[in-house]
Amino acid sequence: MRMIAYKxxxxxxxxxxxxxxIKVWNSDHLPPSLNPHSTTSSAPVMxxxxxxxxxxxxxxxxxxxxxVSVNTPPKTHGLGAGKIADLTYA
Structure with a gap:
């Protein structure tokens, strides 16, 4: 979403x-990115x-x-546990 706002x-x-x-993202302590590979900052669009x-x-x-997006944490049990996304809510 940050990139859409930027572009x-x-x-x-x-x-x-x-x-x-939301509380963290609206604070002065916003992490530079939730994506460690991102090279853009939220500052120009916040x-x-x-x-x-x-x-x-x-x-x-x-x-x-x-x-609409949903959380896809890693599976914790069953086939693919720890290796693939848990698509329960997708």
Whole structure:
């Protein structure tokens, strides 16, 4: 989402419904990236067109596109445990 906000400054990007994550992301202690291979920072887009909120209703009223993502942690048991994504919620 950060890259979409960076590449398309005219688009407002609002992400996540996890209050604990949003609290960290809206603080002054935002990690440079959740992706260790990323070379871009959130700083140029934070508060400009990249916003974090869990108020889904108010941010989806006038939306043109909605991306939905789910957590895919590694499987903890069964075939592929520790090696493949747990797609239970996908």
């Amino acid at each position: 398309y400054p005219d688009i407002q990007v609002v992400v996540n419904i996890s209050a604990p994550h 508060g400009v067109n990249l916003h974090f909120s869990f108020d889904v209703e108010s941010h989806t009223v006038d939306t043109n596109i909605i991306f």
